[in-house]
């Protein structure tokens with residue numbers, strides 16, 4: 001089959017590779033929609049631990065089952081599935097709580113762990129072998145484009161659930177209007193937010209506009225002379241917001257997120273998943289602010305099933321996030337466009 005192969009750090013090619021091997025607990029998925037994100041850029045640079053070159057990436061994809069392993073129940077040939085990237089070992093204390101994203105056997109395939117597109121072959125290919133427990137049947141009425149967002153939307157829903165979700169009528173700030181932030185704006189409303197403020201930088205122009213179209217009530221653009229936290233406070237009578245969801249991934253964004261929460265508010269820091277960024281925060285912001293601060297990484301087992309229902313109900317629209325479509329055979333132009341932000345791509349849909 002044809003697949004994208006990261007041959008060594010900063011080098012890739014589209015190559016002919018063997019079809020994925022079947023297995024009793026696996027389904028083979030013919031990929032119908034697949035894409036790349038900023039994490040793939042880090043993977044290619046060789047800065048993501050446990051990824052070994054040569055590597056077949058791709059962790060945001062969906063497709064049709066063409067083969068079902070002997071032990072697999074509840075899935076059939078022809079089913080349209082979306083895929084969750086984290087597959088826990090299933091046996092460690094965290095996996096027993098369903099927290100596949102925190103599996104203590106990360107990277108250990110023999111123990112049963114797999115991180116699709118990271119530690120095992122992924123979905124930038126014609127076919128992918130997926131452990132059945134990570135393949136989620138798409139709800140009625142949704143197509144492969146929706147399936148491609150299964151993992152991503154699960155990550156966003158989990159960030160909210162880390163902080164106990166949204167209480168009806170609360171004010172929520174979403175920091176960082178990338179794909180995850182744009183989904184977060186919609187999830188906030190789906191969960192009952194009364195008001196959603198999206199926070200970005202001047203370079204985010206188009207995305208902030210899109211955030212408004214997707215339901216953001218207010219837009220705050222960081223300026224050199226006034227911190228976005230102050231702007232958010234001004235919009236909330238000086239008080240700050242009930243809940244901050246941060247998907248920007250910078251130290252500045254993390255600090256500002258803490259500074260824009262109301263006293264006793266909740267802050268979920270979910271953007272910066274790589275080491276090396278340090279917060280420089282006045283501790284009194286957290287202590288006197290009586291803040292609940294949560295870190296959130298990826299998504300636990302099965303949350304994407306519920307996330308997909310939000311798409312089915314029309315509460316989350318992923319279509320405007322697909323800004324471009326390029327055949328997988330043209331992967332190098334898609335990559336160039338994404339890395340160079342040429343045409344401001346959010347998600348580039350690729351069909352093998």
Ligand SMILES: [Zn+2]
Nearest residue numbers: 037039059060
């Ligand atoms: Zn991703």
Ligand SMILES: [Zn+2]
Nearest residue numbers: 089092095103
């Ligand atoms: Zn585990």
